[in-house]
Amino acid sequence: MLKVGNYEFSSRLLLGTGKFPDFDIQKEAVKVSGTEILTFAVRRMNIFDPDQPNFLEKLDAENFTLLPNTAGAKTAEEAVRIAKLAKASGLCDMIKVEVIGDFKTLLPDPLETLRASEMLLEEGFTVLPYASDDVILAQKLEELGVHAIMPGASPIGSGLGIINPLNISLIIEQANIPVIVDAGIGSPADAAAAMELGADGVLLNSAVSGADDPVKMAQAMKLAIEAGRLGYEAGRIPKKRYASASSPLEGMSI
Ligand SMILES: CC(=O)[C@@H](O)[C@H](O)COP(=O)(O)O
Numbered sequence: 181m182l183k184v185g186n187y188e189f190s191s192r193l194l195l196g197t198g199k200f201p202d203f204d205i206q207k208e209a210v211k212v213s214g215t216e217i218l219t220f221a222v223r224r225m226n227i228f229d230p231d232q233p234n235f236l237e238k239l240d241a242e243n244f245t246l247l248p249n250t251a252g253a254k255t256a257e258e259a260v261r262i263a264k265l266a267k268a269s270g271l272c273d274m275i276k277v278e279v280i281g282d283f284k285t286l287l288p289d290p291l292e293t294l295r296a297s298e299m300l301l302e303e304g305f306t307v308l309p310y311a312s313d314d315v316i317l318a319q320k321l322e323e324l325g326v327h328a329i330m331p332g333a334s335p336i337g338s339g340l341g342i343i344n345p346l347n348i349s350l351i352i353e354q355a356n357i358p359v360i361v362d363a364g365i366g367s368p369a370d371a372a373a374a375m376e377l378g379a380d381g382v383l384l385n386s387a388v389s390g391a392d393d394p395v396k397m398a399q400a401m402k403l404a405i406e407a408g409r410l411g412y413e414a415g416r417i418p419k420k421r422y423a424s425a426s427s428p429l430e431g432m433s434i
Contacts, residue, residue: 182358182380182381183358184274184306184308184327184328184358185274185306185327185328186306187245187274187306189216189217189245189381190216191213191214191215191216191217191402191405192375192380192381192382192405192406192409193213193214193215193217193371193381193382193384193401193402193405194215194217194218194219194247194360194362194381194382194383194384195209195210195213195215195217195218195219195383195384195385195388195398196218196219196220196383196384196385196386196389197210197218197219197220197236197239197385198220198221198224198385198389199385199386199389199390200389200394201389201394203238204238205394205395206238206239206389206394207238207239208395208398209388209389209394209395209397209398210239210244210398212395212398212399212402213388213398213399213401213402214402215244215402216244216245217244217245217246217247218236218239218241218244218245218246218247219246219247219248219249219276219383219385220236220246220247220248220249221248221249221250221251221252222248222249222250222251222262222263222265222266222271223251223252223262225248225269245272245274246271246272246274247272247274247275247276247308248262248263248266248271248272248274248275248276249275249276249277249278249310250262250263250275250276250277250278250279250296251278251280252280253278253279253280253292253296254279254280254281254289254292255279255292255296256279256292256293256295256296256299258279259277259278259279259292259296259300260296260299260300260303263275263277263300263303263305264303267305272306273304273305273306274305274306274307274308274327275300275305275306275307275308276308276309276310276330276383277293277296277297277300277307277308277309277310278310279292279293279296285335286335286336286337287312287332287335288309288310288311288312288332290311290312290314290317293309293310293311293317293321294309294317294320294321294324296309297309297321297324297326298324301324301325301326306327307325307326307327308326308327308328308329308330308360309321309326309329309330310330310332310362310363311329311330311331311332312331312332313331313332313333313344313347313348313351314331314347315347315350315351315354318331318351318354318355318359319354322355322356322357326357327357327358328357328358328359328360328380329351329355329357329358329359329360330359330360330361330362330383331347331348331351331359331361331362332361332362332363332364333348333361333362333363333364333365333370333374334363334364335363335364336363336364336386337363337364337385337386338364338366339364339365339366339367339386339387339390340364340366341364341365341366341367341369341370341373342361342364342370342373342374342377343364345373345377348361348374348377348379349377349378352377352378352379353378358380358381359378359379359380360379360380360381360382360383361374361379361381361382361383362382362383362384363383363384365382365384365387365401366387367387368397368400368401368403368404369404370387371384371387371401371404371405371408372404372405372407372408372411373408374408375404375405375407375408375409375411375412376408376411376412376416377412378412381405382401382405384401387401388401
């Protein structure tokens with residue numbers, strides 16, 4: 181069970197809704213992924229014009245917890261404005277804080293992310309900041325009172341997987357709140373690796389929406405996340421430098 185603030189989920193996969201080839205494929209991929217949390221950029225929503233196409237319309241949004249994100253914000257103030265807009269339009273009070281520091285790498289701005297998180301907590305939001313994989317930043321965000329931390333595996337849309345597993349595992353080890361690895365996941369192996377490190381969940385989008393077969397990939401991600409979690413809970417064997425026989429012969433009279 182993944183618990184974030186007052187919310188509980190049985191799926192540990194958080195899925196982005198952008199960049200699918202079409203809405204029917206998006207709908208089918210979402211269905212087979214088993215996700216209960218859908219994230220999307222508030223700025224992509226036609227909140228005030230119901231006649232405009234709505235990219236969530238095929239999805240029976242009431243069956244999911246919506247996690248609006250503040251993509252496009254460059255400052256804490258912009259992120260707070262976007263979050264308030266989402267809340268005012270009746271979307272969930274959970275918000276993924278995304279304050280980008282540089283539009284080439286799409287890496288998050290740590291200082292503005294910290295400031296935005298503080299301001300949104302004061303406003304009563306359930307706050308999930310997307311952050312770099314910085315161990316101390318994760319500590320400071322937790323001290324502020326955020327409800328989950330979402331360190332990036334690698335830059336958004338890069339598909340590079342976890343480029344600093346040490347940092348991700350240190351963040352997980354110190355955290356008393358859920359750690360959801362977000363962005364840069366390229367394959368099911370990457371998602372399983374995050375879960376095997378002990379992550380509480382994985383947020384991904386491009387790996388599914390950009391796959392040759394997004395529906396198959398959505399299912400693969402679901403299975404990978406479940407397998408990774410099971411493996412983590414089961415406890416892997418330690419890595420050793422030398423062989424040790426799988427069928428020991430000691431004590432056997434031959
Ligand atoms: C949808 C969303 O929130 C993205 O900003 C997120 O970080 C996913 O990144 P990938 O597309 O790399 O999975």
